[in-house]
Amino acid sequence: MSTVWYEANGLETEAFHHAAAANDIERAERLIEGGRIPLHSLGVVTAILDWLDSLPKTVLDVRPRLWVRSATSTLMAGRTTGVEEKLQAAEKAMQNADPDDKTRDLIGQIAAIRATLALLRYQPEETIVQARRALETLHADNLPFRSRAIWTLGFAHQLQGDRAAARQVYTEAISIRQASGNIYLTILATTGLGQIQESENQLCQAAETYQRSVQLLSDQGPPNASEEFLGLARIYYEWNDLDTAEQYAQQSLQLARQYDRAVDRFVICEVFLARLKLARGDVAEAAAMLAETEQSVRQSNFVQRMPEVAAAQVLTLLRQGDVAAAARLVQTHDLPISRARVLLAQGDAVKALAALEPWRRQTEEKGWQDERLKAMVLQTVALHAHGDEDKAAQLLAEALALAEPGGFIRLFIDEGPPMAELLTRMKDEGGTLRVKEYIHKLLAAFGHQEEFHPSSLILHPSFEPLSGRELEILVLITRGLSNREIGERLFLALDTVKGHNRRIFDKLQVQSRTEAIARARELGLL
Template sequence: MPILTTKFYIPVPRFNGVVRSQLLERLKERHDRRLTVVSAPAGFGKTMLVSQWIASCKQPVAWLTLDQNDNDLARFLAYVVAALQTIEPAFGLEIIQRLQAPELPSTETLLLLLLNQLATIEQHWILVLDDYHWLTAKPIAAAMSLLLERLPPQLQLVVISREEPDLPLARLRARHQLTELRVADLRFTVEEAHQFLSQTMELDLLVSESQTLADRTEGWIAGLQLAAISIQGQQASSLLIDGFTGNHRFVLDYLLEEVLQQQPAEIQTFLLITSLLDRMCGSLCEAVLAAAPASGAATLAYLERANLFIVPLDHERHWYRYHHLFADLLRQRLATSPQGLDLPTLHRRASSWYEAHGFGIEAFRHAAAANDFAQVERLIDQQISLHFRGTVTTLLDWLATVPKSVFEQQPSLWWRHASLMLMLGQTTGVAEKLDAAEAALQSYPNDHQTRNLIGQIAATRAILALAHYQFELTLAQSQRALAFLVADNVFSLTSAYWTLGFGYLAHGDRAAARQALTKAVSLAQASGSTFIRILATIGLGQVQESENQLYQAAATYQQIIELAGEQPLQLIYEAYLGLARIYYQWNQLETAERYAQQSLDLAQQYDRLIDRSIICELWLVRLQLARGANDQASSKLAQLAQTVRQQNFSQRLPEIITTQIGVLLAQAELQAAAELAQTIDAPLIQAKVLLAQSNAAAALELLQPLIQQFQAKDWLDQQLHGLILQALAQQQQGQKAQANRSLQAALALAEPGGLIRIFIDEGLPLKQLLRELIGRGLGNAYARQILAAYAQVPFIPNPQTALIEPLSERELEVLGLIAAGLANQAIADQLYLSLYTVKAHVRNIYAKLSVNRRTLAVAKAQELDIL
């Protein structure tokens, strides 16, 4: 976002201006108030009063003059931070980085960053927001209310506004945290009016004449100034003063006529034409007027010398603006000018100058004022491709003012409106605008331009469908987009290949997904679209993960983070989460947790109506489970489940239920786990529950056709998990050779990616199977690496669940007495059992622990933490 530094210049008080001592004292006495509001209509000297006060302040001051372009939260905050950087250049660098990202963080996140940064200020700062009345957007009002509620005492906020600002004034007033100056305070007294007219405006008037003008203008400073200009050089000034009547509007109209009529015709023309500019410099004026070089700067200098309501915006006298009220009246005259001025041409010239000098939003505004829709659309494309923050809201505001008849004549505007809404995360009303665009196109010729717009509409529908998890529609609209888009529409083609790739990925066609996403990345690189390139590359990383290519996937995710640079884009939360999953599988839990937390920090910047943070929190729960913190994991899952149901995040519910089943299995609550498993379509999880229930036959019956399906679809990650569970089921069935073969096949699939945790998470039965495999000489170095990793597991909860079949309570009693060294007869005597019954318990214990001697049974039980 280009920053206009003239907005930070503090107006310099007139050297011969009226010093308003009483008001200045009020401001000085209350410098500790949280908020100061100076509110009055135009022309009451609000800005000059505050500039006088600032000139005598010893505290550092940041000044920001606002305008209509700042009525966007991102742009407003960017300028606030940039203003504060005039005091401390390093202030708010992280905020600026986040505001420059294609996706805007949440308001809460931005304000938290701002407040934390303000809390580090060591001395008292003052921030002045001039012309605050331009800010009418509700997000800004909400942000300012929150900011004022938590504002640290080191910062005092000063708001200058023509209107009552939309701020919590009543609450601040009740807390004695507010200083207010209103119209009644700002009116010139007779003494101040006389001083202004004689000293500032250099008129030789009697006090009584000054009083007459003060009474007639009711102390309105702009009215006095206009009166003074009209009186200057008049012979019968007393008659003019005596005949001076009417309210402000009529007085001003009359005086404006007097002022303009005293100026040469070329100056009148200059004033009228340049009034369409919010601010001006010499070359901009020359461009709009199509005038000779250097004439613009010379005329601006003349206007300043003539005191014709022109305000310098910098110390170099390069940028100026007209007094707001003066500008308003000039624009009224310009709109009804009898001179036959071609306003669209003037606006087009201004737009061209702004575009050439890097001010995209200003260029857009003037193109829109000229109704130059071709220029408007080109500038929109330019702004979107550059991802200027603060632009999208401005474009949407303009589109909201465009008559429906224009949309009917220009159907592409419907599509652009819908696309811009999606960029801000707004989905309501998008489909209706796309429908309107397609309906309007029915009467258009079937040429390449119409077909291209049909393709763009389809590409946008694909994004909307993807946001709603409508994957069939995502695929259909992506394919339709590719069928209609023209070859040089690289941006929309890239978007269509990206949504196509994710549609294929959701349907399990991973080869097609890889092909589409690779194409999207290639097109994004060619077009320079970093945003789509990141999205498509994330998809490629997920495909690599699904193929157990964890080393390649990790490199892909790292590439995404590097591609994003220092801009903390919300969307790269998926790259950090991918790294968390990978390092989890590599059994590097601390690194995995760090990446998962980074992912959550980014995901929480999304709107609360989006479910991204739920995904990250689920992975943090997985890490809690890996550390044996079952109770904490269970509590957190209950909270997440409640949030998912309240927010209707139905897509997240199966993941939560799957994780809850893992907790229940770890807590040996097998019945509850089995009942929960029946509520979701997750065959592998259901097989895992059957194994925990020692129902290996049912598990094998479920797994064998599944594994064949996974092999046919080339779903390597699912195939790996299925083979591991199949090996455990065969072990339970006593099918040693088959179990070894299944485990070897699983190891072959996992070894290229170095997966470890997928084995460890199956508990001690898998460890036993690995031991036997290695003991038979069938295990390689990778198998020994996994076996060694078991030693790094700090705690394996409820080891009974790791047995082929859990020990009963009586068997645990018998096992304890065996460990105490008692013989079978002594155990029978102590437990009041027959010797035959004790021997039966001992045989069962041996079978369940897979041992054949008492000493081995005790050692195995100790290893499992059963004793």
């Protein structure tokens, strides 16, 4: 955005403060509704909310739009208490209003806010009902609230497991935001898209998407920013950068705790941090953290979060050697992966495989790439425990091919010595150059520091390996996408794509796309 925009933006904010201090209600209302005050800034949102809450009920009743703005600001400030009461007050104040476009639009705004409330309570069906009602009644030009309603639809689809529908809706919401200029909703929709990319194992793309959301945040972003930081924490954990992962997770938890206790976002952060403790070998601390989180979950009746807590507790109990307690825990929750881990700990690989197979089929049918990959990796460990080394190696090769583009490391390291043994056996077997390099990278993460000298690099000593982004662009080139289409797909500027192309051509020592594709296939990169 230009310097002129920021200067005007600052003036509008200052003008609002003066109007509020002078109790000039009409001017303050015009400034709030003018769309130039930075509502993604928590400080400004709080100031607006404080002013609205200071107004007498009689003033708000003759201006129901201010009731709705108060409800919206309450949510943006990370609070849910009182939101529904404010919406009901707005509806009561509108009872005798003319059924014109302005009234219908305000009814649509109320429905959009109720869709958000339902979403925070993990009620996807109610979210969809309210979001569709909002889209039916909102004015066509009310792009901020239309994009809010569309975003909640996307999240509801995501909760229902329909990730393809969620991706489509998030993309639409981002497109509408570009016309409306609403940064707050840009962050929500962009983060939702990042979560879908992450669930599709596109970790590099997801990290870039989350970072775009973070860049839009002010120094004191709204509490919903906890989602971006937690997404980055999960990705850096997978990349085995535990320090960066912890830094992002702590930022996420700090923001999540700004919500009132009716919102469960802090639970997700605490479970992640406990998993991080476990990865660092601090089992006792992980167990203590999870015990506190479980207590909070039960006290707040966050029943939808109990499976996540239980899954982390199973891992912790198994690390403590308390297989019996872990077995009791999996009996109370539908956790196929956790159940398989307990069965393996009990020495029953056959039953572990029987538990994993239907779960993997279900993930494949639903297109859940992340859960499918987790199931495949654990299946290789179960096959290895069963003594079926050929099938274990074959399945692991498939899992490696799927995981390598995203740079997964902890997915394999967390399986411990059995996985290290499997990878050691596979390191000199067939496969593409990329997979061989990947295996050695994983073994290095396990502590095996053996140097890798693939034969193809000896045959082509001048070949410089492509980066993850360059390999990603090379794949899109093979699919026939133009530079502009690649930029749109990866959210990169056209000049950035062209720069990547030049480096790809230089590294492969080619002059054209056709030669690049042929050369990449010769080197086993595709």
